[in-house]
Amino acid sequence: MDHATWTAVDTYLEALVPQDDVLVAANAAAEAAGLPPIQVSATQGRLLQLLTQLCGARRVLEVGTLAGYSTICLARGLPTGADGGVEPHLTTLEIDPVHAAIARSNLERAGLAGVVEVRVGPAEQSLVDLVAQGVPPFDLVFLDADKPSNVRYLELSLDLTRPGAVIIVDNVVRDGTVADADSTDERVRGSRAVIDRVAVDPRLAGTVIQTVGTKGYDGFMLVRVGP
Numbered sequence: 001m002d003h004a005t006w007t008a009v010d011t012y013l014e015a016l017v018p019q020d021d022v023l024v025a026a027n028a029a030a031e032a033a034g035l036p037p038i039q040v041s042a043t044q045g046r047l048l049q050l051l052t053q054l055c056g057a058r059r060v061l062e063v064g065t066l067a068g069y070s071t072i073c074l075a076r077g078l079p080t081g082a083d084g085g086v087e088p089h090l091t092t093l094e095i096d097p098v099h100a101a102i103a104r105s106n107l108e109r110a111g112l113a114g115v116v117e118v119r120v121g122p123a124e125q126s127l128v129d130l131v132a133q134g135v136p137p138f139d140l141v142f143l144d145a146d147k148p149s150n151v152r153y154l155e156l157s158l159d160l161t162r163p164g165a166v167i168i169v170d171n172v173v174r175d176g177t178v179a180d181a182d183s184t185d186e187r188v189r190g191s192r193a194v195i196d197r198v199a200v201d202p203r204l205a206g207t208v209i210q211t212v213g214t215k216g217y218d219g220f221m222l223v224r225v226g227p
Contacts, residue, residue, distance in 0.1 A: 003216060010043060010213040017046040023072065026106040030067035033102055039066055040144075040170070041214050045073035048142065048168070052077025055166045057139035058086045061130075063123045063153050064145035065094035068103030068110075074142060075112045086136070090116045093126045093145070124149060127156035137162035144170040147187035150194035154223075158203075163227040169194055173210050173219030198223055 019042055030039065040048065052060060052074050060074050071092045078088035090112075094100040100120045107116050119126045123145050141157045143150060150169060157167055172191040177183055181192070198206040198221065206223040 006212040006216075007214045010041060014042050017042045022106075022110045023069065025109060026067055026069045026072060029102050029106055030069070033067070033098065035067055035099060035102065039069040040073070043213065044211070044215070045070060048073045049077040051166065051168065052140055055140055055164075057166075058083065058088050059136060059138045059140075060090040061138040061141045061157065061160060062090065062092040063127070063141070063143045063157075065092040065103045065118060066099055068092070068106040068116075068118075070142065070144065071103060071107065071116060071118075072110050072112060074140075075107075075110075075115050078115065088115055091119060091130070091135075091138075092116060093119050093121075093123045095120070095122055095145075124152055124156070127153065127160070131156060131159045135160070137165070139165050141165065141167045142170070143168065147171065147190035150190045151197050154194055154197060158225065161225050163225055165225045167223040167225065169221040169223070171218050172208055172221050173217065175217050195221060203227070 027039065048070055057077065058079060060078065062071055062074060065071055071090065075090045078090065080088065094103060097120050100118050104118055107113050138161050141161060143153050145153065154167065172178060172195060174188055174191055177185065177188045178191045180188065183189060195208065198204045203226045204223050205226060206221055208219050208221045210219040
């Protein structure tokens with residue numbers, strides 16, 4: 001098995017997730033602006049949408065917006081209309097104002113500008129601000145930003161979620177290098193640290209799913225927050 005095979009399978013599986021004009025335009029805008037091609041794949045985006053729907057999330061938090069491809073997928077998993085006074089809402093955090101501007105344009109095109117708030121600035125400070133503001137708890141969190149900060153993002157997310165919430169940490173397998181305890185790569189060390197953090201916290205139940213596809217060999221951690 002090699003990358004060509006993984007890509008061929010992903011291409012076949014995209015029949016399950018046909019790319020509509022909105023998502024195609026989002027990727028095109030990112031490419032035109034020279035953004036790194038690190039957004040989730042089509043099948044991964046559909047997984048984010050399904051997970052949002054499966055856990056019944058009404059409030060979603062994303063750390064790492066880029067051009068908003070994953071943001072659109074997550075927001076599409078939100079229900080329509082208020083329930084118990086809780087309006088569907090997604091807050092996404094992006095450090096780069098250029099990326100944020102592209103994301104806002106993509107969200108506007110997707111008809112989601114009224115559902116999604118894009119906050120610009122360092123993610124840690126934005127998370128601290130959300131905690132200080134006492135915002136209503138989030139039901140699902142997607143962490144997909146700088147990997148060395150994974151543990152800090154997780155800990156702040158725990159202050160922003162309710163029991164039963166789901167936290168997804170992306171890109172933790174890193175071509176299998178996560179198994180290397182001697183790695184000096186700060187991204188690998190960040191992945192190992194967040195996995196170890198979840199493993200020792202009795203409030204958290206987690207697992208890691210290894211993935212292959214157009215984005216190569218990687219994986220994500222799925223965590224449920226307990227009482």
